[in-house]
Amino acid sequence: MAVTMQDVAARAGVSIKTVSNVVNGYPHIRPATRERVEEAIDHLGYRINETARSLRTRRTDMITLAVPELSLPYFAELADSVIQAADARGLTVLIEQTSAGRSREVDVLTGKRRNMTDGLIFSPLELGPEDLALFDVDFPLVVLGERVFGAPADHVTMNNVAAAQAATLHLASSGRKRIALIGGHEGEHVGSAALRTTGYRQGLEEAGLPYDPALVAEAGLWHRSTGAEAMGRLLDEGVEIDGVFALNDALALGALHALHARGLDVPGDVAVIGFDDIDDARYSAPTLSSVDPGREQIAQTAVGLLVARIADADAGPFRRVVPDSRIIGRESTGDAPTSGAETVVAVQEGGVERVEPQGEPAAV
């Protein structure tokens, strides 16, 4: 059916291996031979069978990216960045959506699909510390986010606590005293929600503001719709509010929507800041202040670490990388005089630490 090296070899009058050598750029080939082979390739329309090559070389040059869902702008933008970073290294990205729940996340780590690709970049949403054993896998793995800590894998995370603290402080510094938090996950001790909530409380403390549980609105899923609902609930309860820290931008946009629906002015009545700095934030009305967690850097780093592990699984101790993050001020916190403007209000420095095989983190 398809043209194989066999056919090319026959037409060029050389051995199969010589065709292989030409295709793979092996240097010691007589120009005349190379030319004959290339002519045969063109003439026959030969295309290498990547599957056979993969079987032989044990590499597929594909990696998997597992995220909750692409409909969430943050993950769509992350996927975009990961695909570009992978592309720059000649890798193709296969995407798995795990929003269907826990079992999908387990599948990602154990399922049969895993051995079609050279490695996995995984952003878990449900799996936590109790599932640590699942992360002890026999393929290159980079974990995103902070749900799972001691996993025997490289880690790329965010400056969650410091950035959330800075965001809260930013609201306080403009005189806001009743700062609500949207998107909390009650009872959770790991993961972005818990960490950002910690940052929020530290920010309040630093600003000398009391922590008031009545100002905290839960939201399991971080969608626009849940953000709108949570904001609505707070407003219905009649709690006094002059600032909102939403744990991601989708929630913040939902909150803006709810505030607008009730005729409240942003930032006049209420200042709002989100987290993730998705593209949307630059175009909402009003434009949304947010935390830029360094998405581009996260993607690049994750791909880089994965590539290193693919090249050499035992490439030293596992790393934990935290990109710099920045607070971006826009209209929703009164930082932008004109609508298109934005200012970098603060920067939280990231860093790299090595995690020794035994599991204790060691500063670098």
Place this chain on the structure above:
Amino acid sequence: MAVTMQDVAARAGVSIKTVSNVVNGYPHIRPATRERVEEAIDHLGYRINETARSLRTRRTDMITLAVPELSLPYFAELADSVIQAADARGLTVLIEQTSAGRSREVDVLTGKRRNMTDGLIFSPLELGPEDLALFDVDFPLVVLGERVFGAPADHVTMNNVAAAQAATLHLASSGRKRIALIGGHEGEHVGSAALRTTGYRQGLEEAGLPYDPALVAEAGLWHRSTGAEAMGRLLDEGVEIDGVFALNDALALGALHALHARGLDVPGDVAVIGFDDIDDARYSAPTLSSVDPGREQIAQTAVGLLVARIADADAGPFRRVVPDSRIIGRESTGDAPTSGAETVVAVQEGGVERVEPQGEPAAV
């Protein structure tokens, strides 16, 4: 290194082929044998080598989805739907972004990666009728959109003209007389821009409104930023405007942003309608009326057609499928009394037609 069927066979005291039979659910196996094999698989932690299987069976159970970029919400949502539809059929999706331009699109059709997957769903942005020859490929292909017409492939498109006409008419029916169009591509005769522009003109005509070139703003890329710029340009020129039809939602959201920045009220001063009905439209301020082109149905149909071609490449004539589309009225056209509300203003019926091998379309 890795455990193979060989190892499993040795432990279970059977032939390799019997292991294969167990793994593949071949029915005629003695329970005792099956059990021994399964015990060996569990004990050794055997996982099938998909690459070897693919080489032998000539199937990878992977398909490629090529879209401009995932950062555009429409394509992110489309990818989400495609991945889910593929998943339901046991297929994994590999994503390629082609926003880098024409050469990337050519690569998608001719590049070496193509033979790692069983088929391709391709949404071209640059390639047009002049590239028809490129689409005559030797692998299953489903084309999305309307840039390429007579391609020898199945086609899933949108009701572009009719829906754009209905959208324009909807603006007119609320008394708008100066309806701008945002996102035009001057000189283009194929593709969504041209078709939606045609619908716009037909809508104006049907409403008895004149076509005024001064109301048409170009925008090459359909991003929020370009929508804001285009809207800004129109407003700067001082053209009188009381309605806006943006060729997609990103443009519309950018336009809302620009209108808001200049203190214009939507829908009071200007009514706005977009196209694509992305999730964002439900949460912008004001909420955005839009055309729902049937994204879910597009994804399902595309995967379905592709699967059929993979199963049998000669499965009858090529099809051209157009899902139903609907005009969704929200605040930006004054259709929603309360902010969360929306109404289906109109429906444009789609359909299926068969394209005979010779190339002439024939109604069904």
Place this chain on the structure above:
DNA sequence: CCGCTAGCCTACAACGTTGTAAAGCACGCG
């Protein structure tokens, strides 16, 4: 009691490529 059938299992080859080891060849030097 024989032969046939159905059920269960196996040996072998093949999918298309690349790594290994080695062979052929030309050239230059002693």
Place this chain on the structure above:
DNA sequence: CGCGTGCTTTACAACGTTGTAGGCTAGCGG
């Protein structure tokens, strides 16, 4: 003129799986 050297090319096996064809066993009908 012989031999080593380095370039060029090749044969062969192997990657791990599945399709094909056939063998063996037990059971059943005649």
